[in-house]
Amino acid sequence: MLWDLVGEVRTLLTLPAALLLQVAHPAVGAGVDEHSVFRTDPWGRAERSLHSLQLWVYGQDRAVEEGHRLRRLHRGIRGTDSRGRPYHALTPAYYAWVHATGFPVFQHTQRYLGKRPFTPAQERQLYAEWLRVGRVLGIADRDMPQNLEEFWPYYRRTLTEELEPNTVVRDLVSITEPLPPPDRGPRAARLLLRAGWPVLGPMLSRLRRFVTIGYLPPDARRALELPWSVAQERRLRRFSAVVRHILPRLPERLRYLPAARAARAAHRARARRGLAGSPAPAS
Template structure:
């Protein structure tokens, strides 16, 4: 039986993920990745029954982002974060919309949650940054597999190369992925978002800001899905929406690379990158 080291190492400093995971542009791809994850019936059922994405989307989002950044920039803490996530998911089980029993740590859905990051990140880069070269694709995928080991995903449950990833991805889209109630909520531009905790001024302005944010999240959730994933889920996307996304992308692609590092990178990434440069 295949065994991993007790503490799999995080991706390398100076690698693809080191440069991209903490870039603020990565935030724009998160809604689409979440939609593609929950479009799997087992994942959608688990999120529907156990997640606080409805009642505490801000807390959930903050915790999820902190976890992702630990996988890449956390050093020795990355492996402990992987163990913590597995402990959190041990009791998540039930029956999906097709009447099939599921458990959050079942190899296929657990690997799918991680796998979605690869096609969605590549899609987002087509808009917001220079697309990866084929060689960078290979490096990115190899580093993403290393992150998977931190999460406890066995190599046998993820395709070992980019060439083998795409048939796996196509099969999963064809056999498993589809619409469900959670997807409908996440992509609904009229969804009601509770105000974030903290600022009283922000809460007062929330009747105006909340609907704008809901529309933006719905737009990015659908627009940054690869077209084949949108088709599998049954989400519409018009030429007019595509033109709008491309206009937004021009602004992001021009602005973000010109920002200083303290504004371009999220705090955890910025601290890790600064520490790595110290002699």
């Protein structure tokens, strides 16, 4: 299931909600606040995070290397969280929470962006696949709930006892400080974006806030005291319906992210040679 979900461009709409769930944990939020460049280089950080996620699913041997790289990167991240507790980024409970947030966001956004909600069997399969990805990242089985019966109480307990609307959460849904223009890509495109950024910047900031809060599971939204109206819910459903209608009609080069396109092409080539060993992409 991850083979199809993670590679589609619709993933770009769901990642902000997962990130918000991650940083709402006091330890994770403190680490991001003190050690991340998300304020000074938001586009670069987003690009690197997306590249890493794609490697987990499509990278094969490189997925293991990426798991090792991430753990090396986080070894020096430590400090004190908002509740005065010492934290280290590789503390198993904190590292596992960062990974765990992906599942409830995938499960929730499927109701908006997929043809239909996941069946119970699909939810179990998706969670089992997410656990396997966690092992690639170095998360031990003892540190993650091993089935959905264990996951949902763990998730709700974390919402109730740990999460908070901290500084990083507020920054990620802020519209008072628009995103800076991207500093990557062809020079002509960057110059054109800069020229139009006084208009585009605030629009993108509002869209980011809209999809971040909108695609957050409702119980998480309540735990973080984020407002969401009936009118906003109607707009989100209309927006999602447009995405859901257009996306399947796009050619593959527009529908899938580069790593997914390459993996799908490699799978087809192996299949033609009778050597297919990767999961077959859904039609």
